[in-house]
Amino acid sequence: MRQRLLAEHLAEAQRTARSGTPLEGKGTGAGEGSGSAGIQSDPEFIYYYRTIKERIKQSWTFYGGNSELTTVVLFSIDENGNVTSTRIVKSSHDLAFDNSVVRAIRSASPLPPPPEKYRAQFSQGVEAVFKLGELSSQS
Amino acid sequence: MKPKLLGTLRRRGPVNVFLVALAATIFSVALAASGLAQIKMEIVGPGSRQFQIAISALKDLGADPNHAISDDFVWVLRRDLTLSSFFKIISPEAYIEDPQQSGYKLGEFNFDDWSSINAEFLVKGAVYQDQGKLALEVYLYDVVQRRQALGKRYLGSRDKVAEMARRFADAILEVTTGQRGPFDSKIALVSTGGGRFKEIFTMSVDGRDIYRVTNNNTINLFPSFGRDPNELLYTSYKSGFPALYLVDLAHGREIEIRSRDGEIVDGALSPDGRTIAASIAQSGATNIYLLDRSGTILRTLTHTNSINVGPAFSADGQMIAFTSDRAGTPQIYLTSVNGGPVRRLTYRGDYNTTPAISPKGDRVAYQSRNGNKFDIYLISIKGGEPTRLTNDDASNQHPSWSPDGRYIVYSATRNGSSRLYLMLVETGKIVSALTEGNSYDSSPTWSWWLAQ
Numbered sequence: 001m002r003q004r005l006l007a008e009h010l011a012e013a014q015r016t017a018r019s020g021t022p023l024e025g026k027g028t029g030a031g032e033g034s035g036s037a038g039i040q041s042d043p044e045f046i047y048y049y050r051t052i053k054e055r056i057k058q059s060w061t062f063y064g065g066n067s068e069l070t071t072v073v074l075f076s077i078d079e080n081g082n083v084t085s086t087r088i089v090k091s092s093h094d095l096a097f098d099n100s101v102v103r104a105i106r107s108a109s110p111l112p113p114p115p116e117k118y119r120a121q122f123s124q125g126v127e128a129v130f131k132l133g134e135l136s137s138q139s
Numbered sequence: 140m141k142p143k144l145l146g147t148l149r150r151r152g153p154v155n156v157f158l159v160a161l162a163a164t165i166f167s168v169a170l171a172a173s174g175l176a177q178i179k180m181e182i183v184g185p186g187s188r189q190f191q192i193a194i195s196a197l198k199d200l201g202a203d204p205n206h207a208i209s210d211d212f213v214w215v216l217r218r219d220l221t222l223s224s225f226f227k228i229i230s231p232e233a234y235i236e237d238p239q240q241s242g243y244k245l246g247e248f249n250f251d252d253w254s255s256i257n258a259e260f261l262v263k264g265a266v267y268q269d270q271g272k273l274a275l276e277v278y279l280y281d282v283v284q285r286r287q288a289l290g291k292r293y294l295g296s297r298d299k300v301a302e303m304a305r306r307f308a309d310a311i312l313e314v315t316t317g318q319r320g321p322f323d324s325k326i327a328l329v330s331t332g333g334g335r336f337k338e339i340f341t342m343s344v345d346g347r348d349i350y351r352v353t354n355n356n357t358i359n360l361f362p363s364f365g366r367d368p369n370e371l372l373y374t375s376y377k378s379g380f381p382a383l384y385l386v387d388l389a390h391g392r393e394i395e396i397r398s399r400d401g402e403i404v405d406g407a408l409s410p411d412g413r414t415i416a417a418s419i420a421q422s423g424a425t426n427i428y429l430l431d432r433s434g435t436i437l438r439t440l441t442h443t444n445s446i447n448v449g450p451a452f453s454a455d456g457q458m459i460a461f462t463s464d465r466a467g468t469p470q471i472y473l474t475s476v477n478g479g480p481v482r483r484l485t486y487r488g489d490y491n492t493t494p495a496i497s498p499k500g501d502r503v504a505y506q507s508r509n510g511n512k513f514d515i516y517l518i519s520i521k522g523g524e525p526t527r528l529t530n531d532d533a534s535n536q537h538p539s540w541s542p543d544g545r546y547i548v549y550s551a552t553r554n555g556s557s558r559l560y561l562m563l564v565e566t567g568k569i570v571s572a573l574t575e576g577n578s579y580d581s582s583p584t585w586s587w588w589l590a591q
Contacts, residue, residue: 049180058186061259063225064316074176096317100185103259103283127176133184 044115052077052111052126060104062132065094069132071101077122083109089127101130189227190315192220193258193282196231196238197275200267208266208300212275215304216262218345219322223312224563224570229258238263243278245287253282260288260315262307269294275303279311289314301347306590321541323589326548326573327352327362327371328559329582337579339373341388344541344548344561344585346573352386353377361405361582365412368586372408372415383417385432396434406430407450407459409476410587416440416450416459416476427461429476438478452476453496460484460494460503471505473520484518487525493537496520497544504528504538504547504564515549517564528567535560539585548573548583559583 072090075083086105091098105128114122194216197209220226235252242248243263253261264277272294279289289310293303305322312320325348327341332351339352339359353359355377363372369389374381383396383406397403401421408415414437415430425446429438441447445465452459456476463472463481468489474481485491490508497503501520506513512534518525529535533551540547544564551560551572559573559580574580 049178053180053182057182057184060182060185061187061190062185062316063188063190064318094317096313096315099281099284099288100315103281104182104185107254107259107283121177125176126178126180129179129181131181131183 045118048112048115048118052108055111056104056108056128059108060100060130062097062100065092065097065132067132067134069094069097071098071130072127073101073105073130074125074127075105076125077111077114079113079119079123081109081111081113083111084123097132104130189225190259191229191257192226192260192262193229193234193253193256194220194231194262195234195236195243195264197277198238198241198243198263198265200265202268202273203266208273208275208297211300212264212266212277212304215301215345215347216308219305219308219320220311222322222344222561222570223308223320224568225312225316226260229256243276245278245280250280250282250285253280258282260311262311273297273300275300277303277307279314301343301345302589305343305345309588318543318545319588321543321546321585321588324542324586325368325589326539326559327364327373327584327586328550328574328580329360329362330574331579333576333578337581339371341371342574344573350388352388361407362584363407364584364586365408366410366587366591367412368589370408370412372406374403374405383415383434385415394432396430396432398430398434400428400436404448405450407452409452410454410456414476416452416461418448418450418461427459429478438476440474440476440478441481447472449493451494451496453500454498455500458496458500460496460505462492462494471503471518473503484520484522485525486522488516491516495538495540495547497540498542499544504540506536506538506549512552515547515562528562528564529569531569537582539583541585542587546570548585550581550583552581555579557581 069092071088071092073086074089075086078084083105086102088098194213197212199206203209217228221228233256243265259282261280261282264275267274273296275293277291278287281288291307291310308322309320322344325341325343327339329337330340332338336356337358338354339362340349341352342349357376359373359375361374371388372383372385375384381403383403384393386393398419401419404418404420404425406415406417416427417430418425418427424444425448427440427447427450428436429440431437443465445463447461447463449462450459458473459476460471460473462469469492470483471485471491471494472481472483484503488507491505494503494505503518503520505516507516513536515528515535515538516525517528533553535549535551538547538549547562547564548559550557557579561570561573563570
């Protein structure tokens with residue numbers, strides 16, 4: 001079970017890496033240019049990414065609403081692993097659900113310190129999409 | 140999504156240079172708005188379905204010297220939050236601060252004392268006298284965000300403390316799960332109370348405030364609530380023949396409703412309390428009729444030579460579910476209170492009875508026979524494949540929905556004794572037994588909220 005979970009996370013991290021959404025080096029000085037697609041296939045990155053994702057998921061508690069609920073939240077991690085800011089970028093319009101998402105990130109703090117070479121990225125912000133999903137699909 | 144838009148535009152080539160430039164502007168603005176996040180993740184489904192909550196004793200500010208009021212409030216709140224199955228209550232032995240010494244308002248206590256024992260939520264409050272009345276001022280704190288999530292002040296007499304706790308539990312569920320809890324309500328049931336006769340009782344979901352409605356040493360059946368939890372309809376043989384009785388629980392007054400048209404089998408009170416759907420037997424057939432409160436037939440809802448019984452209203456009062464053997468075996472049917480067409484709902488199983496329509500009107504719970512016992516099933520109001528909710532060694536019967544529609548109460552019979560059980564419908568989790576002891580408890584029906 002545990003292994004399956006980790007395998008899924010790894011697969012997803014790799015999917016994220018391939019889709020490389022924000023990393024087209026579009027002007028605004030995000031910095032990594034084309035090299036940034038490389039960040040997310042670096043095992044050091046993937047390991048950290050997967051760890052904090054699992055930590056946040058485990059600290060997330062919610063019951064209720066409908067399976068469609070989705071909240072997008074932006075949070076930053078400083079060099080010590082402290083979550084320094086959390087901001088809802090897109091609300092689910094269910095206050096209880098939005099709050100559960102913010103609590104999940106805050107209560108996961110402090111997270112492990114980010115790998116040194118990715119400090120800038122993690123302090124600049126992580127955009128996390130929280131989806132309630134179907135009750136039956138969860139273990 | 141934004142990059143996709145950009146990509147689409149870009150593929151169109153130089154013709155859309157302007158659009159590309161525009162899109163790029165929008166894109167960078169969007170990036171700025173999201174703080175230039177380079178890293179994205181998606182988390183599907185919370186790691187836990189149970190909030191960790193600490194419930195501190197209430198601080199005595201002169202009205203609760205022996206802490207009996209606090210004990211009462213905390214007991215009911217703990218019980219109700221446990222029954223909700225959305226909360227795990229942290230044992231008081233782990234609590235660091237002394238509730239009688241520390242403050243209960245925001246800023247008057249230390250959140251570290253609670254985050255250090257992993258509480259996500261915290262209940263604190265105080266008991267005092269206010270203009271001759273008992274006042275309970277209670278708060279729910281979000282320990283993680285270090286803020287107040289809820290604050291309530293209840294005024295009343297000593298015997299209302301349990302009710303205050305139930306209302307607070309319902310409010311806690313509303314702010315934490317987005318939906319009001321069902322505990323400020325009551326359940327009516329038929330129970331032998333340890334004796335031989337079936338009498339009607341009401342009780343709170345947490346098993347307190349037990350009230351005996353009938354005491355006539357005959358047979359009393361089928362309690363039914365409308366929207367008003369103080370009015371209960373039931374069927375009784377206490378006058379020597381079956382009749383319906385409408386009792387005002389607040390004042391104990393009761394009216395008898397006889398039928399001049401045949402023998403009453405059972406009845407259900409409409410949500411607005413103005414009408415009754417009753418099954419009446421007449422020359423070999425039993426049909427369902429809409430009656431007024433004096434027993435006069437307003438409308439005939441079924442017209443068959445077979446048996447039609449067990450009417451149950453939808454929450455909006457517009458629909459009635461019932462059981463009929465018109466097709467050879469007992470099955471669930473639906474019709475309108477206006478006497479519209481009858482629609483057959485169940486096709487699986489050869490013995491389906493006791494329908495109950497969910498408060499939202501989207502589903503029907505009922506019992507279906509499996510061998511020599513019954514189980515609870517759920518079916519969409521539109522029909523289709525039913526879902527089996529119980530699957531154990533007991534015979535499970537008479538489902539009734541909580542007012543919020545998240546739970547059902549039903550009776551489970553094993554070895555000749557019968558108890559009420561609470562189930563969380565979405566997960567099919569049997570939360571807890573609600574009654575215990577030697578009595579035979581059956582036919583539960585859940586009221587609407589007490590505070591409307």
